Amino acid sequence: MDLFHQNLDSSLELTTTKFDLPDADIILFNEFFTKTESEKLYKNLIEKINWQQYTIKMFGKILNQPRLTAFYGEEDKPYAYSGLKLTPNPWTEDLLFIKSRITKTAQINFSSVLLNYYRNGQDSMGWHSDDEKELGQNPVIGSISFGETRLFQLRHLTRKDLKKVDIKLTNGSFLLMKGQTQHYWEHQIPKTSKHLTPRINLTFRTIV
Ligand SMILES: O=C(O)CCC(=O)C(=O)O
Ligand SMILES: [Mn+2]
Numbered sequence: 001m002d003l004f005h006q007n008l009d010s011s012l013e014l015t016t017t018k019f020d021l022p023d024a025d026i027i028l029f030n031e032f033f034t035k036t037e038s039e040k041l042y043k044n045l046i047e048k049i050n051w052q053q054y055t056i057k058m059f060g061k062i063l064n065q066p067r068l069t070a071f072y073g074e075e076d077k078p079y080a081y082s083g084l085k086l087t088p089n090p091w092t093e094d095l096l097f098i099k100s101r102i103t104k105t106a107q108i109n110f111s112s113v114l115l116n117y118y119r120n121g122q123d124s125m126g127w128h129s130d131d132e133k134e135l136g137q138n139p140v141i142g143s144i145s146f147g148e149t150r151l152f153q154l155r156h157l158t159r160k161d162l163k164k165v166d167i168k169l170t171n172g173s174f175l176l177m178k179g180q181t182q183h184y185w186e187h188q189i190p191k192t193s194k195h196l197t198p199r200i201n202l203t204f205r206t207i208v
């Protein structure tokens with residue numbers, strides 16, 4: 001059993017994938033956080049974050065969003081998103097640790113983070129671009145995942161000749177989207193009937 005796990009571990013290397021897509025600038029760093037760091041952060045975030053169940057209005061009905069959400073960051077930077085006005089909770093030690101680790105690579109000082117807690121395969125996020133006006137002209141989005149692997153899909157807004165892009169976001173990975181990506185592409189986390197354990201995603205943003 002130990003040997004099996006050892007082999008598995010040594011086949012997982014820190015890999016960097018730069019996606020060759022038109023009108024996009026997307027890089028994925030797998031294993032950006034070590035397994036030990038990821039496990040600890042996953043547990044801490046589930047326990048300590050001030051998770052909220054927000055609602056959405058759809059077809060005249062008030063429905064629960066299919067995930068839990070929290071917003072943290074600089075206190076003078078509220079965020080209007082998906083019909084909600086989010087007031088930030090103050091940074092925590094864990095969030096500042098994650099932010100400091102990704103800042104060097106992203107070369108940007110993120111002001112805020114939106115956290116999503118996908119409890120199982122039925123939790124999801126629909127197609128959207130992170131293009132709210134508070135995020136400025138070319139938003140830089142630093143996306144960190146802990147826990148269960150989920151499929152992250154991208155599709156071009158106008159180029160119907162381009163195929164949908166599937167990216168697996170694994171435990172400890174860091175996906176960096178910048179440049180014109182949010183103007184030309186939208187993304188989603190689809191639902192799946194597979195039995196999945198929880199996943200936490202953090203999208204660091206800069207509110208100007
Ligand atoms: O969970 C994810 O990987 C995506 C989250 C996302 O797109 C968002 O928070 O805007
Ligand atoms: Mn998004």
